[in-house]
Amino acid sequence: MLCKRLITVLTFSDGVLFRTKKFRPDYRYTLKFVDSWSVDEIVVLDVTRDPADDRRVFKTVVGEFARRCFVPLAAGGGIRTLEDVHAYLDIGADKVVLNTGALRDETLITKAANAFGTQCVVISIDCAQTRDGYEVRSDFGGRPTGRSPLDWARRAEDLGAGEIMLNSIERDGSLLGYELDLCRQIAEAVNIPVLICGGAGNWKHFEDGFKIGKADAVCTTNIYHFTETSIQSAKSYLAAAGVRVRP
């Protein structure tokens, strides 16, 4: 039976690893905290606001991960064209994470899926709370799009997306838990895996992500860095709670 996944998301700004809070680089840390043998999958994102030099430092980091970690690796940041997709795959990423680029040009999803397979295309959806629900934001969560996350997730699936990565701007770095209701709505509406991101503060939040949010994978950027406890301990907790995970 397919295991639920624990994904480590690493955000880089100007080539430096940061944890984020409400989508702003918040605290700089080092990679020694990443337990690369226990992790199920790694997502690396470049959140540099004004990237210069063709993101060279970030791409070097991605290449290093690809060489040293024998685990699935997804990369994203500034992907606007099929050539950008190719560039990340060339340096060793298995999947690409599309966000603003896909919102600006939906055909990018289909082009990437046709060229590299649907399993290669992760659509990251950044959501902000509104008075009567949620709205998709683009450009580092800064630009309202007027789109509903549920409709965009469905549309992305139709266009060829292989996974949905749902993130909440308000919950990012909050440690208050995931946006469970929205996650469940999306997980029930699409037939591709849904990854929930943003807000995990303890192992119970992971359990809730799977059991209440119906997510296929839970992502964390921050949680391992506040405590000495490891991914192993999170997995023991989940196994005891009846969630099938890779030991």
Next chain:
Amino acid sequence: MISIVDYGLSNLACVASACAYLGYEARIVETGDGLEGSERIILPGVGAFGDAMRNLGERGLIPALNKSVVEDRVPFLGICLGAQLICRDSDEFGMHEGLGWLDVPVRRVDTLGEKLRVPHTGWDNIEILRESPLLDGIPPDSLFYFTHSHAAYPAGEDSVVATCAYGRPLAAVLQERNIFATQFHPEKSQKIGLELLSNFLKLPRDAV
């Protein structure tokens, strides 16, 4: 020398790094001529079946692969799409003929009406049906990383070494003589995947 076949779609860097990590030097081969003298051939894979077959053809790799693998019996490992390409045909984006080394159809993942997500993405356990040098020392029920929407569905063929039950059981590991294939990614399956890859790389040349 280990040859990793490049047909313009694959993530070759990871397979090459896994070989290097295990202490083997590998070369990337883009043309049919380049396959000469190979002691191992790996056909990795990401992408669509039809495009992959077209690219293999355009690079003159099909006759060269047939000669090395089928005639000269060089140990061969197909990974993911590479495992599908050695089969008879695939229905991904229309019907396409494969290399046809195994008389097995490749079809969209059949969930048997269960509510299972496609692509089949993540760590899943395999059920080992018979012995193969590829799985030496690999415990039953081991977890490997899968990410695919299509798979080989053999009908009782002897070539199936292990299956994965995701709806209708799909071929997870195939072997016929010197031809090995895995639907999952050993190069992305942490220590257990590296162990499997090491089994393939250390296999004596005339063992199969």
